[in-house]
Amino acid sequence: MKTKxxxxxxxxxxxxxxxxxxxxxxxxxxxxxxxxxxNPAYSGSKDILNINATYRTQWTGLxxxxxxxxxxxxxxxxxxxxxWGIHLINDMAGAQSQTGVYTNVATRVNLSxxxxxxxxxxxxxxxxxxxxxxxxxxDDIPDGAIPDERESQILPDAKVGVxxxxxxxYTGLSAANLIPFRDDKTVITTPRRHYFLSSGYMFDLxxxxxxxxxxxxxxxxxxxxNLDLNAFLLLYNRxxxxxxxxxxxxxxxxxxMDEIKKRNAWAIxxxxxxxxxxxxxxxxxxxxxxxxxxxxxEVSLGYSFFRKQNGRTITxxxx
Numbered sequence: 324m325k326t327k328x329x330x331x332x333x334x335x336x337x338x339x340x341x342x343x344x345x346x347x348x349x350x351x352x353x354x355x356x357x358x359x360x361x362n363p364a365y366s367g368s369k370d371i372l373n374i375n376a377t378y379r380t381q382w383t384g385l386x387x388x389x390x391x392x393x394x395x396x397x398x399x400x401x402x403x404x405x406x407w408g409i410h411l412i413n414d415m416a417g418a419q420s421q422t423g424v425y426t427n428v429a430t431r432v433n434l435s436x437x438x439x440x441x442x443x444x445x446x447x448x449x450x451x452x453x454x455x456x457x458x459x460x461x462d463d464i465p466d467g468a469i470p471d472e473r474e475s476q477i478l479p480d481a482k483v484g485v486x487x488x489x490x491x492x493y494t495g496l497s498a499a500n501l502i503p504f505r506d507d508k509t510v511i512t513t514p515r516r517h518y519f520l521s522s523g524y525m526f527d528l529x530x531x532x533x534x535x536x537x538x539x540x541x542x543x544x545x546x547x548x549n550l551d552l553n554a555f556l557l558l559y560n561r562x563x564x565x566x567x568x569x570x571x572x573x574x575x576x577x578x579x580m581d582e583i584k585k586r587n588a589w590a591i592x593x594x595x596x597x598x599x600x601x602x603x604x605x606x607x608x609x610x611x612x613x614x615x616x617x618x619x620x621e622v623s624l625g626y627s628f629f630r631k632q633n634g635r636t637i638t639x640x641x642x
Contacts, residue, residue: 364443364486367406372398382617387417423449494522547571
């Protein structure tokens with residue numbers, strides 16, 4: 324017998340997105356170590372080949388809760404002013420899922436010896452699926468609003484971004500889900516257009532201790548903007564530890580404080596370089612709402628390939 328999602332989850336993941344003709348983009352916590360997943364202009368910014376994988380399970384223990392897996396590869400091109408990247412994503416939330424692949428290209432301009440400005444674009448395709456066999460519509464849902472079978476569509480997508488960095492400072496602005504899709508004949512929904520603004524700075528607190536505060540604003544202009552405030556310590560250039568506070572702010576929209584509080588959450592994160600090339604990261608998120616009984620977990624793995632340039636070995640920067 325096939326498992327049916329509870330009626331409440333069906334409303335959360337199907338009806339609300341369908342009314343807006345869009346669903347929310349996947350949530351990440353460890354983007355601070357791999358901004359390629361939110362900004363294509365980040366491609367090749369570390370001047371070495373990087374491989375990153377992430378597995379996230381949100382609201383663990385809640386039936387139909389989101390899970391997300393990503394795999395990304397990026398590095399510099401033979402032309403020193405170009406960077407490239409590939410990003411794969413598999414995101415599932417209840418009866419809905421998205422599986423996509425993107426190819427990134429970035430061009431970089433050297434503004435000074437340490438300052439670079441990059442412009443990037445990503446193009447790809449995603450398969451969106453709504454599995455009606457996992458849903459229990461109940462008696463209050465009109466006939467035909469919920470499909471009886473599995474429906475899927477393959478659709479194009481695009482992203483653009485700009486990224487500026489020095490040895491200590493970075494800031495980036497990007498837009499995702501640029502190709503709109505509307506079809507009243509299907510209940511398939513795609514993420515609405517999202518905009519990302521991020522920035523951070525590295526401070527020296529001593530020869531072996533560094534502080535990196537940063538923030539991320541994510542906005543879709545259909546509600547309050549999501550704001551992440553982050554602070555991390557880097558110890559002996561091998562161990563990261565810190566935390567994030569996630570909330571919402573009214574930008575270009577009018578919302579009351581009760582709506583803002585519904586999005587509050589905090590996270591703690593640790594990452595260790597097991598070897599100079601291989602890193603392991605873990606984050607633990609807890610919502611400060613009624614969902615606080617369901618925590619979220621995210622695990623990341625990264626590997627870097629060092630290279631030599633002008634007789635010296637190029638290693639990853641900490642930004």
